Structures are given as structure tokens and as C-alpha cells.
Amino acid sequence: MTTQQTQDQQLRFPEGFAWGAATSAYQIEGAVSEGGRGRSIWDTFARLPGRVVNGENADVAVDHYHRYRDDVRLMARLGLGAYRFSVSWPRVQPDGVGAVNQRGLDFYRRLVDELLGQGIDPWVTLYHWDLPQALEDAGGWPARDTALRFADYAAAVHDALGDRVRNWSTVNEPWCAAFLGYASGEHAPGRREPARAVLAAHHLLLGHGLAMAAMRAQRAGSRIGGCVNLYAVSPLTRSAADLDAARRIDGLQNRLFLDALLRGEYPADVLADLGEAAEGLAETGDMGVISAPMDMLLINYYSRFTVSGAPGGAVSAAAAPTDTGSPWVGSEHVSFAGSGRPVTGMGWEIDHDGLREVLLRVAGDYPRIPLVVSENGAAFDDVADAGGFVRDPERRDYIEAHLRACHAAIGQGAPLVGYFAWSLLDNFEWAWGYGKRFGLVRVDYPTQRRVPKESALWYAETIRRGGLTGPAQ
Ligand code: FCB
Secondary structure (H helix, E strand, O other), X not given: OOHXXXXXXXXXXXXXXXXXXXXXXXXXXXXXXXXOOOOEHHHHHOOOOOOOHHHOOOOOOOOHHHHHHHHHHHHHHHOOOEEEEEOOHHHHOOOOOOOOOHHHHHHHHHHHHHHHHOOOEEEEEEEOOOOEHHHHHOOOOOOHHHHHHHHHHHHHHHHHHOOOOOEEEEEEOHHHHHHHHHOOOOOOOOOOOHHHHHHHHHHHHHHHHHHHHHHHHHOOOOEEEEEEEEEEEEEOOOOHHHHHHHHHHHHHHHHHHHHHHHHOOOOHHHHHHHHHHHOOOOOOOHHHHHOOOOOEEXXXXXXXXXXXXXXXXXXXXXXXXXXXXXXXXXXXXXXEOOOOOOEOOOOOEOOHHHHHHXXXXXXXXXXXXXXXXXXXXXXXXXXXXXXXXXXXXXXXXXXXXXXXXXXXXXXXXXXXXEEEEEOOEOOOOHHHHHHOOOOOEEEEOOOOEEEEOHHHHHHHHHHHHOEEEOOOO
């Protein structure tokens, strides 16, 4: 093979592309009663009988609060250029209001310093689902005041870290926080009040906008974006019922958030689907706040939904992402049919081309804005050898295929500037507890020993090379 051919087979990514991995505070930190941290809705929820598999909680998680220095060294060994983590609101403001808890902020300052010392770019997420319990007691996200409180908290963190952190995201996956938290009740706070979930979605978006405005007023130069979980959505057949099911799911899952953030309006068809629940949702001025220009859009991508409108149609339980508990997408209108593609350990269908589709869709349908894949990865039933090493070709293949899709999307015009694998470490996977492992790095929970999996070694090599090898997609 000539040198030229070898080069042709190098799928390089753009200069400055952020190669990262992601985590979130509640899923990894532990130390829930240390350093003045207050209680979050997840501390409460995990203690409700039957809500988390095996009654597990994240009191200890992977003890990152105490092991962050070692974890950062591990990231450096893997050659990560960027690390996306979230700040725990109740660590910084135990009751979600008022004076900040200096010890909480100091933890993140130390973490950021450690990252910078190793040449790793810190990407801070301000809200990854751990609402202070006191704010839930006052109404939670369905209460408008929570959005205002979020802006105050965001400003406090930005004030403390804005001199050393450039990349910020506000709310992680408002769809999940709203609909899993307040409609299906699968996530904290576990309420099953679908109409309130719509209000929660609006206030999460409003919180994003208010936080961004507060941060912008503090200093120029921060790059701020919202973060949405997008799915590729296909109808099972071209029948009118299936097409309408796809429209409905795409609307509630994707367009409700994209249109609000990037066009300053909610899609009319989704508002019609929501009916009364959406009446009087936005106060005057809200949509302008929500759609103020962002510096980037963070996209979490895991799977494609193939949906059918035929009630009682070919439903495969494995393909159903979740019971949203909402009347608008309930079994009356939509069934998650699946397409027969292989699935991950979560039962989520693997479709790397869906990521290319999603990136090109956002790039084409909305005003141009830099895009970041801020989460992408897979849980599988890992088996560790005696030394704790996991051979996980399925995870490596998953990430490789999705990176190829990113490369193809860039080639077709998507302004993609970074990719973050979910997750750096095995961790507490919300209602699934510790049974679902997404880490590039194995954590042996009893000893907290970390061992990079085969996928981590592959990812490190990919980063070192600045891209993939082999033919383009
Ligand atoms: C995303 C969440 C993240 C993790 C992955 C698997 O929806 O943002 O915390 O649970 O799914």
C-alpha cells in the first residue's frame, strides 16, 4: 500500500475537534452528605421502594468526590482532550436558593484545576437532573420560580469558574428531566402528572435561557449551549397512521425542544397534540429568552425509534424506549415497533446512521450553529477477567460506527466540533442502578478499582491518531 493510500484511509477530524468523555455528578460523585451538600431529588427518589433496581442509590457511586485526582490522571493517560462533567446544584446551593456553599464550589475548582493541569479542557454542565429537594418541595420544575432559581445558581457557578472554564451547557436533556421526572415517573422526582410535565419542559427551557443571559452578563467569552437528547425517528410503514406516529414522536422528542431553542416557537402540531396541557404555556417574552443565540448545541444520541400508529401493532417491548406516561404518545396513538436491528444492553436499537441523520437534520433545518455530540455510548453485559480487564468489542464497534457517522456528517456539511463518549466510568445508571455499565473504564464497585476496557484503549488510540482508519462511510 502506498503512503497516499494509507492517508486516504485515515478519516481525520477537523483541527481542534474536541475528543472527550462525559459523566454526571450524581452518577459518579458519591459523598452525598459531605462538604455541606444538600439533598437532591435523586437522594429522595432512590429511597422510594421499587423505583431503582435492587433499591440501589448513589450515596457512594464511584466515589469520584474523593478519587477525582486519580480519575483525572486516568483521563490524561487515555489522552482525552476534553471532559464533560456536571456540577451538583445541591453541593453548591444546598437548598437551591441563597448563599453558596463555598466548600461545594471549591470541589469543582479543584477538579477544574486538576483537569487544566493535565491539559484537559473542562466542559461544565450545570444541571444533570439533581434538583435540590427543597426546590422540589416548593413545586419543582412545574413551578416557574425554579427556572429563576436555576439562573441564580448558574450565575454563581459561572462566577466562580468562568475564568478557567470556557465551555458550558445549561440543562442536560430537558425531555428526560420533564417527561421521565413528571409524566412517567421513572426518574426523580417520580411524579405522574403528565400536564405538569409539559410545564416542567417549558421551565427547563426557560431556565436554560435565563441562565445563559445571567452568564453572558457576567463575562464575555464563555461558549454556552443547551443540550438535547435527539432520536432518529422512522415510521414502520408508509401508512398514514405510522407516518402520524412518527410525526408525533419526532415532535415531542425532538422538535418541541429544537424549535423552541433555535426558532423561538413551539411547533404548532405538537401544541395541538398536547391540547390543554400546552395552553398558556409561555408568558410574553419567554420564547425570546429561550431562543437567545447559543454558541453551540449539544446533542446526546443513542438510538432510533421505529414507530407505528396501529394500536396493538407489532410492539417489541425491547424497542420501547420508555413509557412516557403521557397521554399524547401513549399506546393509544403510538407503539414502538422496532426495526429488528441489534440492541445494546439497554434494549436500545443500534443505528449509527441515525446519528448522521440527526446531525444533518439539525444542520439543515435550523439556523447554523456549531454542534457537539455530547453523549453517545452503550451498555453491554461486560465480563471482566481475573485482572479486571473487559474485552468489549461491541462497545468499541458501537463507538467506532458512530464516529464514522460523525465523520460522514461533517463531510456532508454538519458543523460538528466535538464528540464525548458516554461514559468515562461505569456508574449509577439512574433507575437501572449499577447493573447497566456504560463505562469505557470498568469500575469494580466493591474495591472502586478502575481498569480501562478494550474500548477505552481503542478510543485512546483513535484520539492519538486524530481519527479513524479505513474507508469512509
Ligand atoms: C442519558 C443521560 C446520561 C446517561 C445516558 C445513558 O440520557 O444523560 O446520564 O444515563 O443517558
